Amino acid sequence: MRSGRFLLAAAGLILAVAAPAKAEEELTLCWAAWDPANALVELSRDFTAETGIGMNFEFVPWTNFADRFLNELNSGGQLCDLMIGDSQWIGGSATYGHYVRLNDFFTAEGISMDDFLPATVYAYSTWPKGSPNYYALPAMGDALGWVYRRDWFDRPELRAEFSATYGRDLEPPETWTQLREIATFFQGREIDGKTVYGAAIYTERGSEGITMGVTSVLYPWGFQYENPDQPYDMDGYVNSPAAVEALEFYRALYECCTPPGHSDAYMVANLDAYRSGQVAMQMNWFAFFPGIVKDETVGGDVSGFFVNPRHTIEASVLGGQGISVVSYSDKQDLALQYIQWFAQPEVQAKWWALGGYSCHRSVLEDPGFVDTAPFAADFLRAMSGVKDFWQEPTYAELLQSMQAHVHAYVVAGEGTAQEALDSLVEDWTFTFEDDGKL
Amino acid sequence: MPSDTVTTLADKTARATPLALARRVRALSDQAIAWLFITPTIVLLLAINIFPLLWTIYLSFTSYRANQPGRPIRWIGTRNYERLLGSEDIWGYMQVTASFVVWTMVIQVLIGLGLALLINRNFKGAGFWTTVILIPMMLSPAVVGTFWTYLYHPQIGIFSYIVNVFAAVGPLDMIGSVDLAMWSIIIVDTWMWTPYIMLLCLAGLRSIPPYLYEAAEIDRAGPLQQFWHITLPRVMPFLMLAVLFRGIENFKMFDMVVELTSGGPGSTTELASINLKREAFEKWRTGYSSAFAVILFVTVFGLANIYVKALNRVKQT
Structure with a gap:
């Protein structure tokens, strides 16, 4: 019994010592508070299980979403390591240096934009529009x-x-x-x-x-x-x-x-x-x-x-958003690790299954995709003809x-x-x- | 004089100070000690009040945008002020604000004074009713704005239902109607802040010595004459003070109206402060909005000064 208590105390001590080290390995992802955000929380548990990196989430209702997070970006805040910002933010965020340019990272990790629906790459990732300068990975297709x-x-x-x-x-x-x-x-x-x-x-x-x-x-x-x-x-x-x-x-x-x-x-x-x-x-x-x-x-x-x-x-x-790494974050490496994980076809398939809208072609162009949900065919049809508001700074x-x-x-x-x-x-x-x- | 007798501020301070510092403190004059105490406050005041004010005035002459960190601050003289004062939209927002302030003040003064006169009669349960009347004032304006959107809802709201009990007008869309939207915010502000006016009026009424009314009765003055010659002049300074406070508050009204109408429909209820926030933190025209803020500040400051002078005159009469 005594040895049991001793072991328990030792385990507690080890956990207490280990806890601060683990707390450093945490990321904060900022997005809007809505149904897909709950799906992302669920999905991100796999990321934590695989990498040991904890995930925190800052979700703000849509009515205050732009106010809150554009203020955060404009003030160079470090609250968010990852930002799923609205598609219209890409111009300002690229121009004013809020988002990290991801081209080198994509090349190094073999992430190809050709794997994502062209309309979503154009809308969520590129600035200037249509140029091969990527500031986000298409995360949530929407229309x-x-x-x-x-x-x-x-x-x-x-x-x-x-x-x-x-x-x-x-x-x-x-x-x-x-x-x-x-x-x-x-x-x-x-x-x-x-x-x-x-x-x-x-x-x-x-x-x-x-x-x-x-x-x-x-x-x-x-x-x-x-x-x-x-x-x-x-x-x-x-x-x-x-x-x-x-x-x-x-x-x-x-x-x-x-x-x-x-x-x-x-x-x-x-x-x-x-x-x-x-x-x-x-x-x-x-x-x-x-x-x-x-x-x-x-x-x-x-x-x-x-x-x-x-x-x-x-x-x-067009609705929807891309996921970006915030340039003011001091955990950019971890944030890039999350994007690398998120870009995998199997993760994208699970993302769709949980209620998120994947932009990955392996998901959307799967012959069985249109039968996965009653609105799946309409979603594909809508995404083939989307138009967005100005994306200027x-x-x-x-x-x-x-x-x-x-x-x-x-x-x-x-x-x-x-x-x-x-x-x-x-x-x-x-x-x-x-x-x-x- | 005994050595332990406290005679100066320096001595008082020295006695409450650790020995090492006490000698230095004793060497200071009273004026130096006073400065020592008020300096932190003055520094704080300069840092959080005066510096932002001066910085805002400076920015109002520039084309600065807070969301463009790399962009140099460019001096553009009085162009922001010229654009603001020449903009029909800005005058429209000022008119909406003036209309809101004037109507709320008139209605709240009439109802507030009336309620104070009733409560002052000290009927049975007066304390209870005073508490009930004060409840709206204790709520958060954002919460009030939000729940009144439900009360005003044309289908499920009780407001439309009550109106239809008296007049069958069908679903009454207070917030969505151009003609009624302004009244929707006036009614909510009146519901919320009339108790404040009532409270100050009540303080004024309670300060009137009863012998004045006894003397008036002996002189056979009627209730109306008593009200006109005793009650109103005595309550007037309190009433004017309440109007001053509420007028300034309503001039910068923001939260309740944003929750209730978002400034709509169109710009029907877009008060100056709502437009200022949109210019400053949604459009990020920092220089332009600074100029707008300076204009609003000067307007409120000027009006308040004129009003305070009038208040002093009333007090002296």
Whole structure:
């Protein structure tokens, strides 16, 4: 018994001595607080088991995500060793030296960008855009998609009424016009004794919500940020007749078919509206779809998914992020070790299985991939036509201008779509002039 | 004079000081000792108040951006001020702020004074009701903003429900409506801060000697005359002080409104402080936002000074 106590005490002493050494082998990964972050925590346990390096996580809700972590980067903070930053941050973070350039590391470790979906490499990793300068490994592919109440769409009486009204079957929409018709059909309808509404769309003012929502309509209308032959020449592109028409369409959709009080809604508000049985359709990021499939009330066969509707072209808003090493970290070697581990095909396969969205071609191009989840095929289709907001170093300024102008037009009903986009061109021109780009 | 008699500040300090230092302390004059004590405070004040103020004023004449560490600070003279004062948007935010401050002050003064007059009657349970009325004031503005978004919700919120009991207007979207959004933040601020005005008014009412009312009654003055000639003049300095404090607070209101409306719809409720934060920490126009901060500071400082002079005049009458 005594020898047992002695052994126990000795083991405790050894652990106590060993503990500080282990604490040094820890990494902090910073990201947004949402469903995929939980999957990453689960996945990273394997990394700790393999390497003995502990993982800490700093997750911040999306509404404060950019504020919190851009402040951290701008102040040269050492909180984060690894950053899964938004795609739009890549320009600023590369230009101002927040992220470590990864080319040499990729070459040394045999990590090839050809193994990842080209659209994600372009969007999440490169700066200047499209150049072979990599500042991140594509970590979380994402795009804006749609979820609909399949159980409502399948009801014979609703199908018959819809068919009689619109002359076609009640099926997930392929075009924006069809989407608005379906949303109009459901708006204010009584279903199971409850009033329901057409669609939950993004209208949030504070961070990036309404811009993401509006661009989901602008892109299918063929929207271009600038003259392809003359960078930063925006007049006639940002405020083109097609862009004006698209913005008017979004406002009309907001007015005709959203639930009451849906004037400042982003991801969580849309999820809430959908899960509570308020709306027939919601726009949201694919990242949330695994959670919807598992949901007790709207999961399983209750919900279906569809890709962002087309207009003149098919296009989706890009979400998602790459994983970068923060240049202010004094644990860059460990952080690179994590990226090396994360880039392995088997880890990427598990990442997808846990609910993360891998960008690795071995996962996405697997013949069985489309059958792995009810939204997998739509995800692939969306990722083949994604478009992102400006990724310039001044992206935050550009984003805030757009938030203000489109929210004023769509939600507050101030002025016309043409005036809103003309003002946006003026603001963006000023920003680029101020940044020395014009 | 006995040697242990304490006569000077230096002696007092020396007695409480270890022997090694005591001799040096005794050699100091009272003025030197006083400086010794207040220097840390002054240094702290200079470091955390005066230096940032001077640095902000300096930055306001530059094109500095805090998110571009390598970019040199370029002196651009008064261009930031010219842009700010010539911007219709900025005047719009100032108008929104002025509207918010004026309406909240008017409503809160009327209700706060009314509540104070009621509570001052010392009816049964007055203490209990005073505590109940004070509860909103004790909450965090961010929490208040958040839970009022639910109270205002047109479908599940109790506000819309109560309004519909009296007038069948359907789901009332207070936050999303351009016409109602400003009133939504005024109502919440009034709910939260009227108790503060009430409390200061109550202090004023309790300070009025009862003999003034007894004398007025002997002179056959009616309740309205008593209120007009005794109560109001006596309460006025307290009321003005409350308005000063609340006016300054509401001029820089941020958290509650951000939680409630984020400045929307559009820019309907975008107060100057909200726009300042967006310019400074979202757009990272540090120089420009410094100029905006200086303008706001001068405005509040100037208005507060005029107000304090008026307050002193009221006190003297």
